[in-house]
Amino acid sequence: MAKRRIRLFFPADLVTEPIVYTMGKQFDVVTNIRGGEISGDSGWLYLELTGEDDEIDRAIDWAMRRGIRVDPVEGDIIAG
């Protein structure tokens, strides 16, 4: 089993969507919210995903296709 720490960023039109709940239902991953902030027009969450690597990849791809931005918790790693 692998663990991956990610940061989700929600645009305004997805702030009210139950993304984390749906992700846990549709994919064989354990979702664990570790922090975040949601306002009326956007928001972010720290999420720990536990599962098989491929399944975590599929869950992340699904979220991105829904319009969620997914980054490592460290933010941008590629520096100037």
Place this chain on the structure above:
Amino acid sequence: MGYVRGLVCRECGEMYDLAPLHVCELCFGPLEVAYDYDAIRHDISREEIERGPTTVWRYRKLLPIGDEPLVDIQTGYTPLLRAENLGRLLGLRNLYVKNDTVNPSFSFKDRPVTVAATKARAFGFDTIACASTGNLAASVAAHGAKAQMRCVVFIPSDLEASKITNIGVYSPTLVAIRGNYDDVNRLCAEIADHYGWAFVNINLRPYYAEGSKTLAFEVAEQLGWRAPDTVIVPTASGALFTRIARGFEELVRVGLIPPARPRMGLAQAAGCSPIVMAHEANSMLIKPVKPSTIAKSLAIGNPADGYYCLKVIKETEGLAGSVTDEEIVEGIRLLAQTEGVFGETAGGVSVGVLKKMAEAGALDPDETVVVYVTGNGLKTPEAVAGSLPEPITIRASMAEFESALQLKPEEVPALS
């Protein structure tokens, strides 16, 4: 480890032993180095620092390094230039340029990397690594060479040939990754997670970031042991901006300078300005952006320390501004024409934002302002190449020379 108490989570305050860790296991907040400031205050003095090496290591007691052998390529103690010509143009009587273009690998990145590389070796790593589009890669490769460690550098596959040369000359293992920026970023995070390497700005980030404090230490010492009133800092991830602020705070805390809190001015390129945008919207939420700017060294659309930058701006009643690509080029040329310093695009961002702030009346004519120029212009010559006047070409004739010179009076800058 003399003066270091350990690592502490910036969010929840959880303490950790010194280790290659960067994220709090409890809340995923960033970890940073915690010092015993009382002990430092007791042991440190201006005189001792002034007798020290003319590198960042003169401030060793304020860095997370004890007795370990240094990975040192003579970084730091760069010139603080009194910018009388530029100041006169902008109506600022006490303007200074911190010229960090002259570090060993020609950017400020040598400051954090010398600390990270020293720590990497002390922790027993055999491989040092980073993902970068330029300055960080060159610095890590240079320090890897000096430390004789294996060095792996990840770059985007479309990086310009000149930049690849600037990195490749140190002979790291260069891995060019195809894919868009976000794909490359995620892959590098996974690689960092899977391999037991010292990624300077990932698992060594708490130590790495500390090196940038020396840009505050040096400025205060060079001003005669006092803080400036306002500083302008080019900003990407926000690590440099927040650590310069921290550096001034620490000098006050350990008694090396009188109490002061410089206004922190944050400068970004308009094509990648998520922190400035949040500041202008009076929000503490950074919305990631897709960078589109010639200032590649500042092209971080999702800045890790963005929120903390906003806090610093609030706490210091600071400033934030951005400039277009055209204004960046203008800033590079203005600095070169007035002060003889050729900065890279990030320097053009600093000077461009300084100019905007001065013109908007946000700076007092008599206050002491320091503008940070953090990388060498020879790294990004293409940014200005197309905007420069053509050379005057003549035959070898005095008459033709004098005739040509008269035809081109506008090429001679008139500053007074």
